[in-house]
Amino acid sequence: xxxxxxxxxxxxxxxxxxxxxxxxxxxxxxxxxxxxxxxxxxxxxxxxxxxxxxxxxxxxxxxxxxxxxxxxxxxxxxxxxxxxxxxxxxxxxxxxxxxxxxxxxxxxxxxxxxxxxxxxxxxxxxxxxxxxxxxxxxxxxxxxxxxxxxxxxxxxxxxxxxxxxxxxxxxxxxxxxxxxxxxxxxxxxxxxxxxxxxxxxxxxxxxxxxxxxxxxxxxxxxxxxxxxxxxxxxxxxxxxxxxxxxxxxxxxxxxxxxxxxxxxxxxxxxxxxxxxxxxxxxxxxxxxxxxxxxxxxxxxxxxxxxxxxxxxxxxxxxxxxxxxxxxxxxxxxxxxxxxxxxxxxxxxxxxxxxxxxxxxxxxxxxxxxxxxxxxxxxxxxxxxxxxxxxxxxxxxxxxxxxxxxxxxxxxxxxxxxxxxxxxxxxxxxxxxxxxx
Amino acid sequence: xxxxxxxxxxxxxxxxxxxxxxxxxxxxxxxxxxxxxxxxxxxxxxxxxxxxxxxxxxxxxxxxxxxxxxxxxxxxxxxxxxxxxxxxxxxxxxxxxxxxxxxxxxxxxxxxxxxxxxxxxxxxxxxxxxxxxxxxxxxxxxxxxxxxxxxxxxxxxxxxxxxxxxxxxxxxxxxxxxxxxxxxxxxxxxxxxxxxxxxxxxxxxxxxxxxxxxxxxxxxxxxxxxxxxxxxxxxxxxxxxxxxxxxxxxxxxxxxxxxxxxxxxxxxxxxxxxxxxxxxxxxxxxxxxxxxxxxxxxxxxxxxxxxxxxxxxxxxxxxxxxxxxxxxxxxxxxxxxxxxxxxxxxxxxxxxxxxxxxxxxxxxxxxxxxxxxxxxxxxxxxxxxxxxxxxxxxxxxxxxxxxxxxxxxxxxxxxxxxxxxxxxxxxxxxxxxxxxxxxxxxxxxxxxxxxxxxxxxxxxxxx
Numbered sequence: 003x004x005x006x007x008x009x010x011x012x013x014x015x016x017x018x019x020x021x022x023x024x025x026x027x028x029x030x031x032x033x034x035x036x037x038x039x040x041x042x043x044x045x046x047x048x049x050x051x052x053x054x055x056x057x058x059x060x061x062x063x064x065x066x067x068x069x070x071x072x073x074x075x076x077x078x079x080x081x082x083x084x085x086x087x088x089x090x091x092x093x094x095x096x097x098x099x100x101x102x103x104x105x106x107x108x109x110x111x112x113x114x115x116x117x118x119x120x121x122x123x124x125x126x127x128x129x130x131x132x133x134x135x136x137x138x139x140x141x142x143x144x145x146x147x148x149x150x151x152x153x154x155x156x157x158x159x160x161x162x163x164x165x166x167x168x169x170x171x172x173x174x175x176x177x178x179x180x181x182x183x184x185x186x187x188x189x190x191x192x193x194x195x196x197x198x199x200x201x202x203x204x205x206x207x208x209x210x211x212x213x214x215x216x217x218x219x220x221x222x223x224x225x226x227x228x229x230x231x232x233x234x235x236x237x238x239x240x241x242x243x244x245x246x247x248x249x250x251x252x253x254x255x256x257x258x259x260x261x262x263x264x265x266x267x268x269x270x271x272x273x274x275x276x277x278x279x280x281x282x283x284x285x286x287x288x289x290x291x292x293x294x295x296x297x298x299x300x301x302x303x304x305x306x307x308x309x310x311x312x313x314x315x316x317x318x319x320x321x322x323x324x325x326x327x328x329x330x331x332x333x334x335x336x337x338x339x340x341x342x343x344x345x346x347x348x349x350x351x352x353x354x355x356x357x358x359x360x361x362x363x364x365x366x367x368x369x370x371x372x373x374x375x376x377x378x379x380x381x382x383x384x385x386x387x388x389x390x391x392x393x394x395x396x397x398x399x400x401x402x403x404x405x406x407x408x409x410x411x412x413x414x415x416x417x418x419x420x421x422x423x424x425x426x427x428x429x430x431x432x433x434x435x436x437x438x
Numbered sequence: 439x440x441x442x443x444x445x446x447x448x449x450x451x452x453x454x455x456x457x458x459x460x461x462x463x464x465x466x467x468x469x470x471x472x473x474x475x476x477x478x479x480x481x482x483x484x485x486x487x488x489x490x491x492x493x494x495x496x497x498x499x500x501x502x503x504x505x506x507x508x509x510x511x512x513x514x515x516x517x518x519x520x521x522x523x524x525x526x527x528x529x530x531x532x533x534x535x536x537x538x539x540x541x542x543x544x545x546x547x548x549x550x551x552x553x554x555x556x557x558x559x560x561x562x563x564x565x566x567x568x569x570x571x572x573x574x575x576x577x578x579x580x581x582x583x584x585x586x587x588x589x590x591x592x593x594x595x596x597x598x599x600x601x602x603x604x605x606x607x608x609x610x611x612x613x614x615x616x617x618x619x620x621x622x623x624x625x626x627x628x629x630x631x632x633x634x635x636x637x638x639x640x641x642x643x644x645x646x647x648x649x650x651x652x653x654x655x656x657x658x659x660x661x662x663x664x665x666x667x668x669x670x671x672x673x674x675x676x677x678x679x680x681x682x683x684x685x686x687x688x689x690x691x692x693x694x695x696x697x698x699x700x701x702x703x704x705x706x707x708x709x710x711x712x713x714x715x716x717x718x719x720x721x722x723x724x725x726x727x728x729x730x731x732x733x734x735x736x737x738x739x740x741x742x743x744x745x746x747x748x749x750x751x752x753x754x755x756x757x758x759x760x761x762x763x764x765x766x767x768x769x770x771x772x773x774x775x776x777x778x779x780x781x782x783x784x785x786x787x788x789x790x791x792x793x794x795x796x797x798x799x800x801x802x803x804x805x806x807x808x809x810x811x812x813x814x815x816x817x818x819x820x821x822x823x824x825x826x827x828x829x830x831x832x833x834x835x836x837x838x839x840x841x842x843x844x845x846x847x848x849x850x851x852x853x854x855x856x857x858x859x860x861x862x863x864x865x866x867x868x869x870x871x872x873x874x875x876x877x878x879x880x881x882x883x884x885x886x887x888x889x890x891x892x893x894x895x896x897x898x899x900x901x
Contacts, residue, residue, distance in 0.1 A: 040497055061482040062481070253618065
């Protein structure tokens with residue numbers, strides 16, 4: 003059918019790209035201590051991009067029949083005719099050079115019953131373990147597996163495809179008697195079954211235990227440790243938008259004109275690493291078929307480059323960096339594939355602090371001003387640090403600053419690395435110490 | 439589109455379930471994005487699919503397929519999904535909401551179904567031309583802009599094993615204008631959104647969503663933000679405009695009043711029903727029939743949308759429930775089970791949540807304030823289940839000795855929800871609602887708003 007679409011497009015005198023997506027998703031969730039929904043879905047669709055005299059037009063559908071695809075090409079061409087010429091948009095003609103493995107038979111073969119049983123197991127075991135400590139939490143979460151198949155073809159002769167599996171186990175909630183912080187443990191894996199249900203429930207119950215009887219704080223002092231999840235949220239919503247080559251070119255970024263400038267502490271190197279299967283969000287090629295790669299965005303504090311798709315790379319006189327994202331029914335946008343900050347030492351950040359705070363979870367990062375990099379977030383889970391040790395759980399203070407201020411105030415990056423996924427970007431880093 | 443929902447419910451494989459429902463949708467959408475450099479995206483999407491939700495032994499089963507027809511549907515019943523027998527038995531009862539057989543059609547003069555694509559595209563293109571002209575003339579500080587326009591038409595079919603059969607046919611249109619200004623190294627942004635279940639004629643000069651007024655409001659705001667100073671920090675009197683009030687009501691209070699979050703141990707407890715939780719000047723409504731926001735004549739459980747009073751003169755009267763939580767809390771469902779499309783099972787959501795207006799003029803709201811701030815137009819924020827919130831405004835204005843003074847930029851407010859609801863000491867006579875999107879695992883259209891309000895003490899800071 004793909005050949006027919008491309009042949010039809012050529013016959014109509016347009017360049018054409020076909021993006022095909024198939025997602026199989028099995029999910030068993032629990033909510034408020036009871037099983038909630040068992041889902042098993044198949045989502046398939048096709049997106050077309052055409053270039054009619056350099057004018058782009060897009061159309062997509064899940065109705066994949068020859069008759070409807072004919073109609074879809076006509077729709078895309080009709081829209082292209084309404085559009086303006088854009089000579090920067092080109093379809094990929096270089097073959098994909100990555101050969102990373104993102105697919106596991108073991109995950110694919112996990113049966114629906116196993117997903118359901120693991121979900122029940124995760125809930126029940128966590129409740130049992132909590133009960134032994136006289137903690138009565140209200141829990142939500144679940145177990146889910148994804149199988150993704152992505153294919154791209156175009157009239158320049160490009161064709162490539164990949165398959166990817168993801169297994170995700172998640173539990174979150176809090177205790178009311180006695181009260182605790184809101185706790186969360188998430189485990190993502192693409193090539194193995196990841197952490198066991200017991201490991202996840204143990205980790206969760208440990209967090210619950212140390213988060214008991216939290217006190218509300220109104221202010222923070224100038225020595226903070228940000229967890230991978232908290233820093234990841236802040237960076238994704240500020241730096242992640244500002245490093246977008248389109249936003250930089252259009253002056254919608256606090257990083258415009260900052261390439262080659264020291265924008266962070268020398269301790270900070272930040273990497274977008276789309277072709278490493280150490281990250282759940284890795285993929286061999288992006289939404290336009292460009293090979294993903296290791297992009298060093300900040301090197302020892304110096305901003306090195308922006309991220310691009312084909313169009314905005316060409317506008318800057320550069321190649322795409324492999325950062326075009328899309329679904330079959332969503333248009334292309336430029337975004338980070340991953341966020342990674344290498345550790346600077348092997349030491350323990352906490353033992354160097356006589357009085358400070360460990361910020362574990364925040365809320366409101368998505369309200370950050372991506373143009374200026376300013377943010378104001380509420381800490382919903384953290385701990386005070388006294389004499390080099392984690393002390394009482396806290397919540398409530400407002401943390402206001404800016405992305406550049408945080409990046410410049412990073413003193414050290416060390417401790418156990420953690421992987422979290424924010425929207426579709428995987429963040430993998432160790433806790434960071436900041437000192438204002 | 440052929441209605442396949444009854445065909446599904448008649449399949450023998452579903453007879454063993456305690457309850458079954460089927461939703462089918464066909465949506466056509468045109469999306470257009472234009473920047474200062476011209477049209478960036480012109481996107482046509484059609485989405486056709488069907489979902490089945492089944493109840494057995496206390497567990498909901500959910501399955502959807504895209505592009506359904508009778509042949510493919512017969513095939514899915516052979517899938518092992520329908521053979522799973524959960525070793526989990528917990529009685530789950532649904533609130534009896536009766537049987538509804540109805541067809542709701544929103545009649546408009548112009549929709550995607552009867553309008554040429556050129557004419558649809560002209561709506562955002564005319565905004566583009568005006569902004570380009572302004573950028574070259576009186577608004578040279580305008581650095582860049584994004585115009586997003588969506589026009590869609592949706593057909594929805596619902597059937598359940600109790601006999602309900604509902605058809606809903608309606609357009610949906612939305613225009614978003616985001617501006618970025620730059621002057622003397624200072625950056626500013628402003629955002630305006632209009633939309634809902636009206637026809638394309640609403641974008642005409644005399645229409646409800648006339649883009650010209652959006653453009654001038656947005657340009658003026660950018661101009662003022664660029665001249666603005668840093669906000670004061672500390673605990674001071676705050677006056678909120680209807681947009682900020684709506685955010686407080688939706689984000690800080692509304693979510694806490696969703697029954698699934700109450701059951702999860704939010705700060706609202708069932709024991710607080712019929713008790714005072716807010717100042718007596720506070721009445722909070724969740725309304726399903728505002729066509730400029732979250733319009734829900736029937737929800738995705740086939741329950742008729744009914745206006746519900748959550749707080750009546752300071753007293754908590756009810757939660758928002760679906761059929762499951764309605765039974766659990768013994769409260770009548772009023773149409774709050776919503777799903778963003780057939781791809782998702784319905785969950786408890788708001789529709790149009792607002793604070794009822796009072797009788798203070800704006801001058802009366804600010805006249806007694808020695809030093810405070812007026813915050814205008816929500817730009818972002820979130821509230822936690824712990825009852826704390828933090829919201830950013832696009833712009834603020836200093837209030838000194840009862841008068842509005844200079845603008846301030848990057849201002850945010852934060853506080854505790856119930857302390858704030860108790861402290862509101864004056865409610866304005868004005869009333870406005872905004873359309874927005876709300877995320878809770880799935881994005882849906884909602885509305886929120888109310889009058890301007892005054893809070894004598896609230897934490898103000900920068901963002």
